[in-house]
Amino acid sequence: MKDKRTIWLMGILLALIGIFLIVNFPKDHESIVQQPVKEELLAGKNEIKSIEIRKGENGALEAHVRYFYRGGESNPVLRVITDSPDPNANFYVDEEQNAPIKKGEHSATIEIKRQPVPEKEFTSHKVIVSLGSKFGPTKVKKEIEHSIEWPDFFSYIRNREFTKKTTAELYKEAVEFIDQADSRTFNQAKKNLERILLKDPAYIDAYPELARFSMKSNWGPEGLKQAETYLLSGLALQKDHANSHVLLGYVYTHQNRFDEAEQEFITAEKLGTNNLWLWANWGELNALRGKHEEAISTYLKAIASPRTYNTYDRARLDAYRKLFALLNTQEELSKADELYKRRAEEYPNSPCFLTEYAAFRISSFEDFQGALNAGRKAIEAGCDSTESRQIMGIANYLAWASTEGQQRDAYLSQAQIFFPESPQLIYLLSRNASTSKVLSELKKQFISIDTKDNNNYNALAYALMENNIPSARRLIKLGAQPTEPVSEEEYPVALIPVFHQHTEGVQLLLENGVNLSAMKYRGISALGYAEQLENPEIYQLIKSKSRT
Template sequence: MAKILKATVSIAGCLLIFIVTGISTAATKESVAQSKQDVKAAGELLNSWHGEGQLLEQAQQKLAEALKLDPQSYFAFKELARLQIMAGYINSRNVKNGTYFYTIGNYAPGTLDTAETLARESIRINPSFAEGYVYLGYIQLEQTKLDDAAKSLAQAEILGTDDPWLQLNWASLNNARGEFSAATERWQRVLKSGTSNKKALSSAYGFLIESYKQSGDTSKVVALYKEQIKLRPTNAWLRGEYADYLSATLGRNDEAIEQANAALKVMDYGMGRRILAFAIYRKWADMVAQGAGTGAEKYFQTALAIEPQLDQVMAYGASEAMGEQLAKALSSKKGVSVDARAEDGSTALLISTNRGQTKMVKVLLDLNANPNLSDRNGWTPLLSAADDGNAEAVRMLLAKGADIKAKKGGADSATLAERKDHPELAALLRKQTGNTK
């Protein structure tokens, strides 16, 4: 990605010089028509992008050609802003707005500023370009400029557009403000709009699915996955994600195995194989719990051939909502320690605490999981629970001997709870230490 980013920033920089100097070239009718075709082709490449550097290179070339043919192509500048965002993206992070958390991206330095300049140039060329305001609003959301984003999206609505990203960006803004009903309504509006934009539909489905996961409405989650798979039957990642949900959250392992196998028929990929293995391991564990020991062993051997690292299976598999039988079977039948560690040193107890799986925290503690084992970054289950404000998990961990004096970066559990606006939990923890400041 670094190579693509460097090239993209270079071209963007040249275009910014072009913007500032005001150089212009008269475009013929034929060159404008060809420019539009190049922009459309670039947009299709960006819509199909899932991290492939080659697609960004191709889109970049198309947009550079489009602007040579028509320097006033405001669509090209908007698409170039999109390309800049994609090329500069590193990973995601959570940020806080009042008491609400929402997700934005981490980007290479200068990415968002350059993208904003390009989006604003599209609007300067055509002040009635609603889609330019839609994308500017998105950039401002990524910059955590929520009020500015609201103004840009409102202007897009005034100008009028059927761009589905207007609704999606409004939904993201609603979500950041804690307006969850409004966000859900916007996502549903995209699904009902009849848009053919597959990337927008995928985003709407993804956000709605995550929203219903958070609320525990499993029937709606399943229905949305099925709808999405019907629309995109050859998307291996989607089927794999659905399989993981069926197994890890619902314990519907036979269906999960079917979906995971279907995903791997489309594309053989590492995460798909891991999802399949975990579903088979859970099938084995359920059979062990039901007393089908000998019949279950073939499932264990099948899963073992796919994912032989049983420490990883314990750490990750036993930290999910449906991890109880797996933790018990691995421990009692295969001698795997409940304190087995993942690559970063996390145990199932720490991971389940991080995920807010309070039921599994209790299960693992009852299986004598050590509440004081930290990962390589110094997080213990108690510190994590305090940081998340999970009072129920904190009480269970303390009852099992969690070290209340443990610290992360010099901060104890009470300090972490206080920093995250959980004053009652902080007071409870300070009372435990005899420090009631």
């Protein structure tokens, strides 16, 4: 019974489908069937008359083919391939190997491409040209002997993409690669620029980029000299190229040729340019000359206009960074605060700028609440750097040390979550007068100033290694012991400035009563190490303070 019911339902379903097809199938259904194209055929027969192998403008090999086509094929094309030692190559179809053809005697130029297989290097020996329907069998074929050494497939694809790019594309990519300074793509920037100049030696914008490449890849007198040579070569072709004058001013600045540098900046300004590096580089020149106010006003010009959203954004960020280093007097801190907030607003995709603002609020104003607000926003916006968590921890420690009541314990709990107690915490707290007071409170919690990490270093060791004298002074005042053994070698922490040849650190220890002349490691005194390191200044300093 059940089977009969199923058959009955299936019958109804098939009937409904039939009715649907009858109703919806077009009456002129014959119109959707492609009718053969009727055309008048030319006299003669299809023929590939000649094949000439040439090198195209981009360096790729091309087949220049003369042919006669009488007509009659659907989607007629010429196809150019090479032979391959791998028989599976015949199964690959590449549209770029085809060229549409028209009736009559004509010529076509088609790039000769590498067969996809084999993937390893190989040599082809024939170039094969066929004429026929794009989707049908080959009707006419002609081949010539021509050997081509092919690189491996992946190198071929990479090189081909490179040669296909326009000058504008090569230049844009080179600028991006130099800006990024990524070791994986950096050298490609120079290849791009060299290819541009091979095509067009007068492409003036390439010369400053070559100069930038030289300085980034070989910073120092040699790289600067090479950059100068590139820039002068470009200016010999076009003396009013403002960007070259801007960069030449930067080169002269770092060659200590300050007067020449300023003249280049003046020239660029007169020529007119939207290159914000003019102001960033000019500001650096003023700073190096000790012109504090002029440097600040020049850097402010770099950030006066809105974001450019191009390579010049880097100049704005450079100007911001250097302004923060200059705006350090009590009168200038309010301006710095304004700029920190403005930068964070202008660059929302760089949430860690909020972390830097939080650190500024702590170091300059002891404003733990402002720091907590900014630090929280940074983390919520996606800043996941170690520094962001450390700043949140330090802000909470500062809040804990500065408040009373129940909230105090909550601050300490948050602080320990974001930045657990460690030598690194103690060192960072000691680096600033506004946070060093937290250390006194931590000592009351039985935290040792000399606590060590997995590398067996304590906070004083890190301060002395980095030659941070104010920090080391605060730590010693709080009870850090210069005689404490550190590192896997277990040498006294007081020997660090001797080993690192930090005269200021040696002076600090001597001022605090450390008898370096009597301090030994592996049987050699600090005086002996200073003598071995051939540092007469430290040697004399220790000797003059030696005790009998």
